[in-house]
Amino acid sequence: MNKITNPVIERMSYLYEILRQLEVRQQLRVTSTELGELTGQMATTVRKDIHFIGYKGTFGTRYDVRELRSVIAGRFGFTTVKSACIIGLGALGSALLNHVIAAQEPDLHMVAAFDSNVNRLETIRTTVELYPANRIEEVIARKKIALAIIAVPVVSAQEVVDRCCDGGVSGILNFSPVRVQLKRSDVSIRSFDMSSELRILSARSFLSV
Amino acid sequence: MNKITNPVIERMSYLYEILRQLEVRQQLRVTSTELGELTGQMATTVRKDIHFIGYKGTFGTRYDVRELRSVIAGRFGFTTVKSACIIGLGALGSALLNHVIAAQEPDLHMVAAFDSNVNRLETIRTTVELYPANRIEEVIARKKIALAIIAVPVVSAQEVVDRCCDGGVSGILNFSPVRVQLKRSDVSIRSFDMSSELRILSARSFLSV
DNA sequence: TAGATTGTTAATCGATTAACAATC
DNA sequence: TAGATTGTTAATCGATTAACAATC
Numbered sequence: 119m120n121k122i123t124n125p126v127i128e129r130m131s132y133l134y135e136i137l138r139q140l141e142v143r144q145q146l147r148v149t150s151t152e153l154g155e156l157t158g159q160m161a162t163t164v165r166k167d168i169h170f171i172g173y174k175g176t177f178g179t180r181y182d183v184r185e186l187r188s189v190i191a192g193r194f195g196f197t198t199v200k201s202a203c204i205i206g207l208g209a210l211g212s213a214l215l216n217h218v219i220a221a222q223e224p225d226l227h228m229v230a231a232f233d234s235n236v237n238r239l240e241t242i243r244t245t246v247e248l249y250p251a252n253r254i255e256e257v258i259a260r261k262k263i264a265l266a267i268i269a270v271p272v273v274s275a276q277e278v279v280d281r282c283c284d285g286g287v288s289g290i291l292n293f294s295p296v297r298v299q300l301k302r303s304d305v306s307i308r309s310f311d312m313s314s315e316l317r318i319l320s321a322r323s324f325l326s327v
Numbered sequence: 328m329n330k331i332t333n334p335v336i337e338r339m340s341y342l343y344e345i346l347r348q349l350e351v352r353q354q355l356r357v358t359s360t361e362l363g364e365l366t367g368q369m370a371t372t373v374r375k376d377i378h379f380i381g382y383k384g385t386f387g388t389r390y391d392v393r394e395l396r397s398v399i400a401g402r403f404g405f406t407t408v409k410s411a412c413i414i415g416l417g418a419l420g421s422a423l424l425n426h427v428i429a430a431q432e433p434d435l436h437m438v439a440a441f442d443s444n445v446n447r448l449e450t451i452r453t454t455v456e457l458y459p460a461n462r463i464e465e466v467i468a469r470k471k472i473a474l475a476i477i478a479v480p481v482v483s484a485q486e487v488v489d490r491c492c493d494g495g496v497s498g499i500l501n502f503s504p505v506r507v508q509l510k511r512s513d514v515s516i517r518s519f520d521m522s523s524e525l526r527i528l529s530a531r532s533f534l535s536v
Numbered sequence: 537t538a539g540a541t542t543g544t545t546a547a548t549c550g551a552t553t554a555a556c557a558a559t560c
Numbered sequence: 561t562a563g564a565t566t567g568t569t570a571a572t573c574g575a576t577t578a579a580c581a582a583t584c
Contacts, residue, residue: 122534131526158506162577169543177583178540195533196526213422221522264532265525289528297367306531308524313430315517316474317340317405319498322515324404325331371553378567386559387564
């Protein structure tokens with residue numbers, strides 16, 4: 119069996135989003151060319167990806183939007199409900215918490231938020247349960263939290279990541295501008311560093327001048 | 328002349344960050360192997376990148392930290408001062424604004440923030456100058472703002488991006504979960520979509536189960 | 537049947553890694 | 561000189577794109 123690589127997962131995640139929108143607009147069928155335009159890919163890449171995950175359309179006919187979306191969802195678990203938490207409730211963490219809740223993704227439940235500052239926990243108003251940082255492993259394990267969003271200062275990032283791994287998360291989204299080590303190989307991480315993104319953008323324009 | 332590709336820019340941006348840290352720690356010289364470990368790359372990739380941007384070390388000797396950092400900075404414009412602005416001052420935008428200011432990057436000046444809601448502009452406390460959204464082009468042009476961080480709702484994203492292009496930015500960091508078109512080819516964009524990131528993380532663990 | 541559009545292989549392209557030559 | 565480590569080419573790997581065969 120062929121392993122599904124990261125580029126495929128990323129494209130499929132976006133394709134799924136597009137199909138969801140088409141379904142809302144009640145479009146029933148769609149060609150690989152259209153999907154290519156909507157996702158910014160070559161039509162041939164779209165077909166290859168769809169073929170690769172094992173879905174069969176029918177020659178000459180377009181893809182069935184509903185069916186394709188549902189096959190992709192099943193294959194990648196996009197409709198499986200996941201629990202998530204946020205660690206670090208400074209300005210960024212609090213905003214991300216509200217942001218995720220506001221997005222109202224039906225498959226994503228935000229079930230806990232942590233901060234090391236007990237005073238801060240008392241002043242924050244949210245519908246999500248709040249805990250002190252020393253309870254990270256325990257709460258993650260008990261609530262079976264799969265995803266952790268980390269927005270803590272650089273100095274605590276590695277420790278928090280370790281505790282998330284111990285608790286048993288399967289994915290970490292890291293906003294701290296530091297490269298962290300994962301103590302478990304079954305945990306994956308994606309990072310976002312604002313300063314780094316802005317530096318890359320400015321380098322691109324600098325180079326093309 | 329060989330064109331510098333995106334992967335190279337991304338690696339160099341991080342390498343620069345690492346070299347800056349080494350300089351703070353007063354480490355004078357460093358091998359490609361060490362740099363590889365610190366950046367998560369192969370030593371051979373590090374050497375190839377350094378070679379590619381035209382820097383020459385000396386055989387047998389390690390790289391001079393200060394010199395290498397300064398060459399990279401000059402080549403990619405990392406120390407050139409850039410002006411930036413934020414558009415959209417909801418929970419996420421406001422947090423990003425504080426976040427960037429708190430990061431205190433010496434080469435990045437946050438000089439303006441915009442929102443379409445005039446009432447909101449009056450309640451926000453910040454040291455940055457605030458403007459209504461209808462002045463985006465004018466202010467970007469007048470202050471020669473190079474980078475725009477966009478945190479507006481999906482429905483306004485495309486319009487805001489167009490106005491940033493008209494104003495003359497060279498880079499856009501987009502937090503709206505939508506693919507936007509750029510009307511100018513000399514503007515680059517990078518996007519971050521929280522829901523999408525979480526979906527990708529959860530798919531990775533789903534697939535490896 | 538002819539037209540449309542998918543399925544699938546082959547070709548290309550680009551990026552990474554391995555190997556080792558160069559030389560301080 | 562020998563050892564260390566960079567510079568640089570060649571080999572590999574993987575991903576994308578082109579081409580066209582398949583067939584509804």
